């Protein structure tokens with residue numbers, strides 16, 4: 451493989467990995483606080499994409515308005531999900547919570563199946579994003595560069611919030627000892643809502659980027675990226691924010707490199723990702739940055 | 749300042765407190781003493797809003813606070829230094845203190861209070877950027893007290909601050925509690941270490957199996973033969 455192709459593939463892997471990272475954050479934040487795998491998280495990708503499709507297509511809004519609204523509504527949906535499906539079960543056995551998450555996921559998928567129909571719709575990618583940049587012999591879709599940049603900006607903002615603000619500190623502390631945090635004058639319910647809001651906003655942004663990268667929208671489109679992001683979160687060490695980013699990038703690069711170096715295996719990239727999940731769970735269930743299960747490391 | 753009236757708390761079928769009443773007057777150190785399982789922590793947790801009150805009232809500065817959520821009670825001016833310290837091990841020492849003053853908007857005096865805590869506990873300042881989980885038991889206790897002070901509480905609830913500390917450290921912690929009180933913080937001190945607590949308490953209550961069985965001024969109880977008999981034998985002297 452020549453250097454040009456390698457650069458192109460690296461950029462591809464980075465961009466796919468960024469998307470996984472963006473989505474994986476939501477899994478890991480919720481797991482860190484509630485010890486819940488929020489299976490409905492992936493479906494937020496789909497909701498965000500549909501809101502944008504409807505905004506641009508049905509209401510003819512300019513795309514920045516439609517995209518902005520898609521992200522905000524997805525964030526709020528995440529908060530509502532916690533209110534409706536998880537908060538009432540906070541004292542219930544963990545398995546009830548998990549079942550509720552799966553139900554929420556089915557609900558969202560089928561709701562959009564009813565509302566929008568099962569036929570895939572094209573995603574109205576704004577022309578500017580569709581451009582291709584050319585450097586020497588390297589052709590890189592503008593989107594492939596934009597995705598990592600957007601991701602980096604969003605993650606930097608998130609990390610700043612988590613590390614440097616009182617709510618951020620409260621969020622890290624809640625992941626460790628919910629009860630004692632409430633003794634500090636912190637309304638823990640609000641902190642949990644905020645965690646869902648942040649994770650869902652990122653999923654909303656990720657959903658739009660995903661839909662531009664694979665510009666077809668259908669009610670089940672969130673499942674695969676959702677599962678991949680979940681694998682990424684486990685790979686990095688679930689509950690660990692930095693781990694979600696590392697895991698996402700590694701998984702993205704791995705998938706793209708399989709396709710690039712072993713084209714004959716391209717059809718197995720999903721199988722490799724899920725095989726990886728099984729191997730991690732067997733060999734190192736705490737992931738790359740995780741220290742011990744049950745302990746959090748937000 | 750704090751009035752507890754016929755407080756009853758149950759964990760399912762287990763009755764932990766069967767109607768206790770006591771008061772903590774402003775500016776005092778009141779001790780709540782009793783053996784393991786007597787219901788001391790339950791009392792603190794009920795005041796702090798962590799466990800539901802079955803019946804009875806908790807009145808703080810004229811306001812009924814039973815049934816209110818913990819964060820509300822904290823904002824009213826009650827801080828808790830919980831049993832077992834419960835510092836946040838994944839946060840740094842400084843971050844623990846910052847979180848103790850959650851919701852405070854007065855930036856300047858907030859900074860001053862951190863300096864103030866470091867003045868009381870110089871070892872915390874040396875370790876300010878260290879993860880709190882790496883502190884020794886004594887240092888963690890100091891951090892837990894310092895963290896509770898960061899909300900500028902009117903009333904400080906301390907649940908067994910001497911637990912697991914070496915005798916020398918116990919003495920230091922109790923000196924600090926006395927000093928905080930002299931500086932104006934009202935204190936409810938829960939202890940198994942009865943004699944150490946009675947040495948600094950203005951008034952004390954003895955709890956047994958969820959009932960108050962004895963009360964009186966600290967020095968008076970210290971001389972009480974019944975109490976000596978009940979607690980000296982258990983090696984709770986210091």
Ligand SMILES: Nc1ncnc2c1ncn2[C@@H]1O[C@H](COP(=O)(O)OP(=O)(O)O)[C@@H](O)[C@H]1O
Nearest residue numbers: 759762764782783784785786787788789790791
């Ligand atoms: N979470 C709980 N569930 C059930 N019983 C409890 C719980 N916490 C405390 N108890 C019981 O309540 C009683 C009082 O406990 P506690 O208030 O912790 O006592 P102390 O702090 O004086 O050692 C004990 O009999 C204890 O077993």
Ligand SMILES: [Mg+2]
Nearest residue numbers: 788789790831
């Ligand atoms: Mg106790």
